[in-house]
Amino acid sequence: MIEVFFSIYCFGDAMASYNTNEFRGGLKIMLDGDPCVIIENEFVKPGKGQAFNRVKIRNLKTGRVVEKTFKSGESVEAADVVERELQYLYSDGSEWHFMDPESFEQYAADAKAMGDAAKWLKDQDLCTVTLWNGSPLIVEPPNFTVLEITDTDPGLKGDTSGGGGKPATLETGAVVRVPLFVQTGERIKVDTRSGEYVSRVKD
Amino acid sequence: MSPASRTEPAAWRPSASLDALRARAAALGRIRAFFARAGVLEVETPALSRHATTDPSLTPFATRYRGPGHARGLTLYLHTSPEFPMKRLLAAGSGPVYQICRVFRNAERGPRHSPEFSLLEWYRPGFRLEDLMDEVAALVQTLAGRPLAVEHHRYGALFREHLGLDPHRADSAALAAAARAQGLEIRLEARDAWLDLLMSHCIEPRLPADRLCFVRDYPASQAALARIRAGDPPVAERFELFLGGMELANGFHELADPREQRRRFEEENRRRRQALPLDTHLLAALDAGLPDCSGVALGLDRLLMWLLGEDRIERVQAFAFEDA
Numbered sequence: 001m002i003e004v005f006f007s008i009y010c011f012g013d014a015m016a017s018y019n020t021n022e023f024r025g026g027l028k029i030m031l032d033g034d035p036c037v038i039i040e041n042e043f044v045k046p047g048k049g050q051a052f053n054r055v056k057i058r059n060l061k062t063g064r065v066v067e068k069t070f071k072s073g074e075s076v077e078a079a080d081v082v083e084r085e086l087q088y089l090y091s092d093g094s095e096w097h098f099m100d101p102e103s104f105e106q107y108a109a110d111a112k113a114m115g116d117a118a119k120w121l122k123d124q125d126l127c128t129v130t131l132w133n134g135s136p137l138i139v140e141p142p143n144f145t146v147l148e149i150t151d152t153d154p155g156l157k158g159d160t161s162g163g164g165g166k167p168a169t170l171e172t173g174a175v176v177r178v179p180l181f182v183q184t185g186e187r188i189k190v191d192t193r194s195g196e197y198v199s200r201v202k203d
Numbered sequence: 204m205s206p207a208s209r210t211e212p213a214a215w216r217p218s219a220s221l222d223a224l225r226a227r228a229a230a231l232g233r234i235r236a237f238f239a240r241a242g243v244l245e246v247e248t249p250a251l252s253r254h255a256t257t258d259p260s261l262t263p264f265a266t267r268y269r270g271p272g273h274a275r276g277l278t279l280y281l282h283t284s285p286e287f288p289m290k291r292l293l294a295a296g297s298g299p300v301y302q303i304c305r306v307f308r309n310a311e312r313g314p315r316h317s318p319e320f321s322l323l324e325w326y327r328p329g330f331r332l333e334d335l336m337d338e339v340a341a342l343v344q345t346l347a348g349r350p351l352a353v354e355h356h357r358y359g360a361l362f363r364e365h366l367g368l369d370p371h372r373a374d375s376a377a378l379a380a381a382a383r384a385q386g387l388e389i390r391l392e393a394r395d396a397w398l399d400l401l402m403s404h405c406i407e408p409r410l411p412a413d414r415l416c417f418v419r420d421y422p423a424s425q426a427a428l429a430r431i432r433a434g435d436p437p438v439a440e441r442f443e444l445f446l447g448g449m450e451l452a453n454g455f456h457e458l459a460d461p462r463e464q465r466r467r468f469e470e471e472n473r474r475r476r477q478a479l480p481l482d483t484h485l486l487a488a489l490d491a492g493l494p495d496c497s498g499v500a501l502g503l504d505r506l507l508m509w510l511l512g513e514d515r516i517e518r519v520q521a522f523a524f525e526d527a
Contacts, residue, residue, distance in 0.1 A: 042314060043314075049398075072310075
């Protein structure tokens with residue numbers, strides 16, 4: 001009876017919440033007004049005493065990881081955070097626009113949500129977008145992308161002594177280090193997580 | 204962290220290695236030999252009881268008997284420790300006794316907690332707390348197969364050393380301020396909950412992991428079933444053993460006064476959301492006379508974790524709680 005009441009109270013209401021017994025890695029909760037994700041959850045209890053949940057949490061707005069202890073049995077507000085695969089459409093300079101390819105719903109991300117993602121994106125790219133209360137909070141570009149080199153120094157051709165490569169500017173404006181033999185006009189595959197050149201791409 | 208995400212190939216398989224299970228069996232053999240040499244009698248007492256512990260920090264499992272004698276059913280509780288019936292044996296003149304048994308505690312699951320685990324519990328008539336701590340150390344060293352350094356601390360001294368406060372006298376506000384100063388933002392009501400928070404988060408992690416650390420003289424409010432030694436401040440004649448960052452054992456100079464025992468049962472029951480049937484057989488046994496004794500309960504699984512260098516309790520149990 002108590003449990004039925006509890007469920008209705010927690011989940012029938014606009015403000016959902018989680019009991020500490022539901023804590024697990026990946027759970028999204030609100031902490032001090034910010035959406036967070038639980039990374040690690042540990043149950044701590046003295047044999048004769050109060051039980052606690054000691055949690056490692058990432059603040060999704062700042063990216064910072066903090067430790068937080070809850071009294072076991074306590075309820076914590078759930079964060080309305082979901083991940084979606086959205087298609088990048090265009091940027092108007094201040095915002096980056098995305099579309100859900102299934103519902104055609106459109107979303108606008110600001111520079112903070114874009115972070116480093118902006119410099120890798122070209123039209124139609126599918127991104128993993130974390131939405132908080134329906135607004136983009138984090139935009140992750142595809143792990144690998146193929147981009148054309150718009151500018152790199154040709155004078156170094158044939159010089160293999162350095163081995164360190166050279167900077168190349170890509171069509172999106174990103175600059176990556178490429179091997180000396182790679183030239184302007186060629187397309188290359190880049191790992192967006194490390195920002196490193198992977199290979200040349202021949203059509 | 205989530206047990207479901209373990210990478211073991213199949214849920215039917217044991218959660219412990221066969222080597223761990225052999226080590227477990229060998230440890231049980233050595234424990235029995237240790238107590239046989241010491242002249243302590245092995246006993247078994249009921250795991251199902253119509254009475255329950257009233258300790259507000261423990262949640263017993265309840266089940267239902269229906270059959271001859273109880274056509275309408277009878278609520279029974281799975282023991283959270285064999286303490287009460289073992290004390291009835293002591294009152295009946297058993298002399299020193301020990302028991303190795305499975306105990307059950309609801310609402311507890313984590314790397315060091317399983318709702319079902321093994322306790323080694325023993326009682327020593329005529330032993331002071333110091334004598335019992337020596338015997339606990341001797342047993343652990345026997346199982347480790349080597350001498351281990353032993354440290355003794357007082358609860359109050361640890362708080363003074365690590366947090367600069369007196370846990371016997373500080374009020375909740377002072378304890379809350381100390382917690383905040385340590386970066387712990389949390390809402391707690393009970394004073395003892397603040398002490399538990401500081402002990403488990405700020406002091407335990409600073410105890411050396413490779414030594415037997417005995418902590419004694421707990422606050423009188425945390426006496427549980429220990430005697431309280433009068434003084435300024437009065438302290439509980441209780442000790443805990445910490446090893447490898449884990450709480451391994453909890454010992455008492457056992458409370459023998461039936462009136463004080465009843466008072467504590469009733470006081471604990473008032474703090475519970477739902478009162479539990481208190482053990483009238485234990486009270487009657489104390490009335491008949493419990494010999495002056497000290498007793499200790501040791502978490503066998505955690506001791507095995509330490510011996511085998513495992514960091515999850517199911518690595519020393521044949522099957523994890525999730526796959527039981």
